[in-house]
Amino acid sequence: MSKLMPADIITNGIRIHYYRTEKTAQTRARPSLVLLHGITDSGLCWPRVVKALAPEYDMILPDARGHGLSDKPATGYAPRDHAADVAGLIQGLGLERPILIGHSMGAGVSATVAALYPDLVSALVLEDPPWRTEGDEIGTPEEQAARAAEWRKEILGRQAKTGPEVIAQRKREQPKWADEEFIDWIVAKQQVSPEVTQYITAARLPWRDVCARIACPALLITADVADGAIVTPEVAAAAIKLMPQGRAVHIAGAGHNIRREQFAAYMTAVREFLAELG
Secondary structure, three states: OOOEEEEEEOOOEEEEEEEEEOHHHHHHOOOEEEOOOOOOOOOOOOOOOOOOOOOOEEEEEOOOOOOOOOOOOOOOHHHHHHHHHHHHHHOOOOOOOEEEEEHHHHHHHHHHHHHHHHOOOOEEEEEOOOOOOOOOOOOOOOHHHHHHHHHHHHHHHHHHOOHHHHHHHHHHHHHOOOOOOHHHHHHHHHOOOHHHHHHOOOOOHHHHHHHHHOOOOOEEEEEEEHHHHOOHHHHHHHHHHHHHOOEEEOOOOOOHHHHOOOHHHHHHHHHHHHHHHH
């Protein structure tokens, strides 16, 4: 991975830990990318993306609250809370309308930031956000509660096992992942607080309302629902129709972790989108 410098910032009343590509006059003159990870991951869970894009961009990788080395409050995990953290990070670091790249929860948060703080971001890349057909990002209240309980059990179960045990199981589940994806992934699983599952049951704006408020260019990256992806073709079409500058690209042969399962195709889509932004 390209050299990343760790730091902390106080935003929205808590300490957010983040990593940033090494500070030089050259890197600070580059466009800024803020990468927002999925639930139970951390800021370092983008190794190949950083390696690919760091030569051209100033990259900032925060640990979301409850994740990595950021503060882990007992409450406050709604999408609006995460979005306020990101807005504070952008303002605190003096970033000039960065591009947000998010996966899963991070994609949902990226979209929420663009909807609630439109002047702070210039574009979005959304990798399989938690947008479901039912009209709610996570599903019915019963589905939310069941999913949160499942995630909490999974977090605690992983933390009770050794790292090699967890990695061996994940490699069986995800044979398409490159070995380097597991290095910081397993650390993130040991660091995460079970309280992050509150994100699933917290109040949120319906994704359709969020999309209707996104004015900046947005790339929605989808994959195969049969392989575990969340966003269906119908949801993708509805989302793009609502976003004035939205577009979608479907990457076959991948599930929810698109960049980890089809990295080359993912990077082609991202690079083409970033190039068009100028």
